[in-house]
Amino acid sequence: METLLLIATISALIGAYLVSNGNWVGFAIWIVTDIIFMANNYIIGQWQQTILFGLYLFIASNGVYNMKIKNEF
Numbered sequence: 557m558e559t560l561l562l563i564a565t566i567s568a569l570i571g572a573y574l575v576s577n578g579n580w581v582g583f584a585i586w587i588v589t590d591i592i593f594m595a596n597n598y599i600i601g602q603w604q605q606t607i608l609f610g611l612y613l614f615i616a617s618n619g620v621y622n623m624k625i626k627n628e629f
Contacts, residue, residue, distance in 0.1 A: 557596065564592040580623040586616040 574582025
């Protein structure tokens with residue numbers, strides 16, 4: 557599990573870099589990493605962190621909607 561969390565952390569940083577350069581793929585990466593962090597925190601009983609990453613998941617999904625879906629119509 558530690559290796560997965562390390563990969564997720566590095567991926568989240570790459571996602572942040574992509575988003576800062578206007579690339580919507582960064583949001584997609586964030587969605588995946590948020591799900592991983594949510595699952596991990598749920599398993600270890602960290603409810604506050606589970607909720608936090610759930611909110612981050614919502615924000616990243618909203619970012620994909622605003623950058624990719626909403627702008628196409």
